[in-house]
Amino acid sequence: MLTLKCPCCGVTAEETEFAPGGEAHLTRFGPGTDDQAFADYLFARKNPRGVHFERWRHAFGCGKWFHAARCTATLEVFGTYTAQTSTPPEELVAKIKAKRPDWEGFA
Template identity: 80%
Template sequence: MLLLTCPCCGVTAEETEFANGGEAHLKRFGPGSDDADYEAYMFARKNPRGVHFERWRHIYGCGKWFLMARCTMTLEVFGTYPAQTSEPPAEIVAKIKARRPEWEGF
């Protein structure tokens, strides 16, 4: 069971209080984009073995979306941060590099 901390309201709870929203930091393609870009956005997702960035929603709390970095092999949570952030915060990246030196970066 994962223990997550919502960066919006500060509550730490089990993952059952949250809903996973899929991969984070995707480049979205809208009207006027070509079919290949739109298809890749809709259907192509990374499924890494190791560090992964995901979107989560605090459904039984504040209801807000946030982002999380975790390892898919060990389920270690490196940190959470607000959904409006375009890149992972430096302190989370430093924590990932310290614990997972094989990580290639964001």
């Protein structure tokens, strides 16, 4: 079970208080883009073993969306951060890099 800290209301709560929202930082390809890019945007998701960025919603609490970085193998949560960004904060990336030197970085 994950224990996440909601950056909007500041509580550290366990997983059942949150709702998962899938992979974070997707780039939207809408009408007018080529079919492959649109299909990949709709259906292709990363499935890494290790560091992963996800969207979560504090469904039973303040109701706000936020981002979380965690390890899919160990369930270690590296940190949570605001939803109003399209890339993870640099200090969080540096922190993950320090913990997981083999990690290829946020792409």
